Amino acid sequence: MLQNNPILKSLINSLWNTLWSGGIANPLTAIEQITYLLFMKRLDDMETKREGDAAFTGDKYESRFSGTYVPYVDESLYQITDKVSKEEAKKIEESLKEAKKPRPKEELRWSQFRRITPTDKMLEHVRYNVFPFIKTLNGDTSPFTKHMANAVFIIEKPTLLFEAINKIEEIFIEIEKDASEGGHTFQDIQGDVYEMLLSEIAQAGKNGQFRTPRHIIKLMAELVEPQLGHKIADPACGTAGFLLGAYQYILTDLVRKKDKKKLEKDEDGFEIGSFSAVLDEKKKEILDESFYGFDVDITMVRLGLMNLMMHGIDNPKVDYKDSLSKSYNESGQYDIVLANPPFTGKIDKGDINTSLRIESPASELLFLDRISSMLRIGGKAAVIIPEGVLFGSSKAQKQTREIILKDNQLEAVISLPSGAFKPYTGVKTAILVFTKVEEKSKTWHTEKVWFYELESDGYSLDDNRRRLKDFPLPETKAAFDARLKTKIKDRKSHFFVPIDEIQENDLDLSFNRYKEYEYIEQTYDAPKDILAKLIKLENEILKDMEELNSLIG
Template sequence: MKVVNLQSRIDRITDILRRDDGISGAMHYTEQISWILFLKYLHDYEETKASDALIDGKQYKYIIDTKFRWDNWAYPLKEDGMYDLKGAMGGDDLIQFVNNELFPYLQSFKSNPQEVKTVKYKIGAVFEFINNRIASGHTLREVIENIADLSFQSQEDLFELSIIYENLLKGMGSDGGNSGEFYTPRPVIKAMVDVLEPNVNDTIYDGAVGSAGFLIQAFDYVIQKKNEYSTTQLKHIKEGMFFGNEKTPLAYVMGVMNMILHGIESPNIYKQNTLTQNIRDFQEKDRYSVILANPPFGGKEKKEVQNNFPVESSATELLFLQHFMKKLALNGKAGIVIPEGVLFQANNAFTAVKKDLLDNFNLHTVLSLPMGIFLPYSPVKTSILFFERKGGTQDVWYYEINLEKKLTKNKPIQYEHIADFVELYKTRATTENSWLVTADEIRKRNYDLSGKNPTKQKEIIHQSPNEILADIQSNDKNINLLLAEIDNLIQKGYER
């Protein structure tokens, strides 16, 4: 099924859900489509595993018991392979089964901590924080019937599904409000991954996962060379490469499901507030070689949380920056989105953290993003810090993205807007949009990291006192002439 046809099918399902009394807004219908799609995907996943095992002369052990499999409760088939409409549950019976039996059963999968690396455990983690909101069994039956013939058994099918799921998550972001936490513009994420160039030996971390866009883009980047990897390396990619935390329950669920739907079978994503970890306790074994993140900013944290950081502050952006600095492994590299205010804030806390960043890390690049990049849910201007845990900073390469037209909700950032930055990143070339500033110069400015493009600074003409006086007198003379002319016109008007 082509992406466009799959998209039209999802649009139809969305319209069906909008009519249900239990659904309100993009967040709800995306959540509900997600768990139903996820269970259909799991059914196809298990059927594929069973077929592969049969070919090898083995027997596959199903994760989900017969009673709770898709082809039993959701879309039962007759002996001839046709849909058993009469035998399918509907109405109140279907809703009661889903709410009182299916969901508790799936939630129980997280009960065994010994299975934390398994797909089964991840299924339990997903359903721990999600509930069925569909009030009508007839609505649920109609949605199931629209999803039932979708197949997710090939890599092409899975790729198409992942594109549609990304569009659903993007729609949640466009819905405004707090749903912006789920979605970072993919061109920005792709550019950050492209310049950091993660490889198969890395461990990659995002302490504010959201819908897991950074981790998925990094996975897509690494998996391009899958034919070159050993079995051990492929296992590392699917089980031991990607890590993260997410505080919000729904964002956590979306992130885990998104990663599984993209082919990362056992993502190491945890439902917790990253900032509750005391960064003084981190050891080298707790650190990661690549960190990519767009953490929440503009929030405030309580004193108990602030105590986890050497430099206390209520600003979440400053706490997250300290966290990522401490989580970065020796010789590791990071790309972190920050509100631009971090660059020039001059109070003691901000100055102390920037001093640490400049003195103990190699802050080699600052990318200034254009206004409106996170519309419609945030108008804040942002920048991206690229740094390594390797020595100190010698100089900082600044790049400023300048667009001819303003970004809007309907005209978002595109990859071509960032392509020049990606191309110049390694060479650190000086252009009309990029320039170098030494670390010593930044220290003289009391660690003000805001970069002013030297090619756009207006030339200041210094005049002598006599020249300034002559200009004033000349202006006064011109003003007096204009006043006399206006007075003359007024007098002529009176005479008439």
């Protein structure tokens, strides 16, 4: 977590302050502009690594920076007036023609343009050459190019760009250090910046929009175990953190299957491997077609696209779409769905997709229905929901729970600690894990549900979210895997509840409804003895007061 690296947090905070003082005060606008710069830097680093890998293996690799580009030219500097002689006019025309000649794309690399002087020339090059290049990086028909079409690079001050570039250089140096020393081998750079800047917004989480902590994402990916070739989706993807988590899990699992010795523990106690050793061209092509995200905020769509591309997914499928609206009609399409849909959003009833069965504008209920329908038979989901959904008595809440229990095998309800989403919100949440069995089922496909209480997620449950020394999340995964083989004697920390008992309790799925509480009988002195002690205490107080009074005299 970003909060646990004070140097990185300080650097990102400094970068934010640099943009703020430079006139970019809107946090989401600042996030976008910073992300563009991070993307330029990360793109250069990734291409350098791929070129090096190709040189080492002898494979052919055509860099994104191979070939030429047509540079931007300010033609107002080459105007020919009546006062100019024919000879001078010819020279101006030749100079303009020379300026417009194609130039090597190598000039568009971060490592090249960051050294351009003076700074006004660097700003002109980045704004009119580098930024248009990255906007069309994946060709005219890609989701990335489509959603970047209206993106604008709004940094206008040369000194501001220069300072921002230097700050980003410092950030990447610290990230590399953090990766080697702290075990953060899968650093979500863009996500960390988003998390940090989001905390600057006073109304963060107002519409249920806040980033899911990376360690919770890891746990959820471990629970559903996505595999190479699976089609994976997030219907409210934000910066695509869940899709990245699934990507990380798949790569680690490939390493696990190839050579377990190359696995190591990350900062949360989960296994992680060196990914470059397992990614050949065929696997990479499969992964490029595996990840799908949707969001109703175009800024989030752009951030999500760039985030996935910064981590090696060259052509991600993240789209600007409301997955609850009439325009979204995908069902039975996905093997894995990972999501933390908005908690407090209210949807316009007139635009809710008629295929959804929940008669409510509450987004947390509609998304559960949507996620269930998105899964193909045998597909699996892990979803974060506010705990009120588990025990609410409204018709819509009961109907939602019925869909999850009938259409799916609800495998687990994992109760998260109330501080898991601080500093954004203290809402108590839970993870639902379920597997699709039948669409619009008339019968119950859940036989029993495993309940688990996660008392700590490995971080302090205050706004600071400091890293603790224990590793409870791998323990949760181990308990989940062993749940069918373990003989459970009581209902204290984790246990099964049969469907008939759940039905008797109005489909209540909250952990506390079924938890077995241990009551310790309290013993008290007899009333006469208590009164005697009080009289003795009172006499001692009176004696002390008389002594004090005599001293005052």
